[in-house]
Amino acid sequence: MGSRKKKDKAASIAMIILFSVLAILIVLPVFTLFIASFKPGGDLLQYGLNLDLKLERMSLDNYVLLFTGNHDYWRWFLNSIVLTVLTVFCTLFVSAFVGYGFAVYDFKGKNFLFIIVLIILSIPLEVVMLPLYKQISGWGDNYAAIILPFMAHASTIFFFRQYLFGIPQSILEAGRIDGATEFGIFFRLIIPVMKPAFAAMAILNGMNAWNNYLWPLLVIRSSSKYTLTLGLNTLINPYGDNYSLLIVGSFFSIVPIFILFVCFQKYFVEGMTAGAVKG
Structure with a gap:
């Protein structure tokens, strides 16, 4: 002993x-x-x-x-916030629906489709980047071309599916007995239970969207629509003294993600732990 x-x-x-x-x-x-x-x-x-x-x-x-200089930093900052919020909202909304379908319903081809999700998890963006860019090249210079191709996020779908496996089926049955529709069950019963999972995925997807560089670099053409990562990259040049703004801007870009994590830290740990052990 x-x-x-x-x-x-x-x-x-x-x-x-x-x-x-x-x-x-x-x-x-x-x-x-x-x-x-x-x-x-x-x-x-x-x-x-x-x-x-x-x-x-x-x-x-x-x-x-x-805070007082004549530059475009705050425009880039606002663009990144708008893009991140839209990306997180759309990704969580669509991925929750898909994960809920995989976890709750039995339908033909369910296992085959989920295997495709797992395969997508193992494929890096660089492999599908060119064919994906060819598909969306006619969409124009807008944020939809950044958000829409990745709304059904494979890792988020997988996480939600695993999390939802731990929800008792009695909740769904009780909702159906009370006359709730399938959409009503999802929005009124399932979503409140999924708050920890939503918080965990909101932080991870928020970080990915905030730090996303390669895909916006291919899609965005107008400098007025540059995100923070693209805008800061334009400061790296041999002409002019831009490095003061570059270094302080780079540090300040950490603040939103830090605040997001501090606010949702409790739910993040709870959601990640639950998603890891359920299923």
């Missing part, structure tokens, strides 16, 4: 050390970016990103430029 306790204690200490190292590796780049946001943009070119705390070189000039 004593040796087992020692092994458990040693395992706990090893886990603490491991996760502490991982936490440092994750936080360190963000902290480095935070320090760099107080330095002149020329320092980024000369010294790169570093942890050198030279107080005489640090000021709030970059933040003054961000």
Whole structure:
């Protein structure tokens, strides 16, 4: 018994050390970016990103430029917020319907269609990017071309299906006995139960939409519709001093996702845990 306790204690200490190292590796780049946001943009070119705390070189000039300067940063920021909100809403709405269908109903070809979903999970965007672009090339320069092709998101469908397997069938039967329609059962009974799953998928899909770069780069043509990732990329050029705005803008772009995670952290952990063990 004593040796087992020692092994458990040693395992706990090893886990603490491991996760502490991982936490440092994750936080360190963000902290480095935070320090760099107080330095002149020329320092980024000369010294790169570093942890050198030279107080005489640090000021709030970059933040003054961000909030009062003449640039398009806030237009890009607003475009990204609009696109992210629309993407998350459409993806959750459609994927919840599809996941609910796979979990609750029995129909011909159900297993075959779900296998297709699993296959899609293993195919990276780069493989289907060109044929997909050819399909939507006639849609015009708009956000619909970014949102619509990915509304039925394979990983989100899979997660919702696994989560819904844990919902008792008695809820559905009670709804049908009370005379509720199938849509009524979904909207009135199922969606309230799925709040943790919605929160978890909202954060993950929100992060993907906010950081999405490659697909908007192919689709968007007008500079007025640039998202934050595309707009910040235009600042990387050898002409003009754009690196001050680039570095502070890059750091500030983390804020919305950080706020989203803090607000829904409880539901995120609950939803991810439930989705992992159900099914």
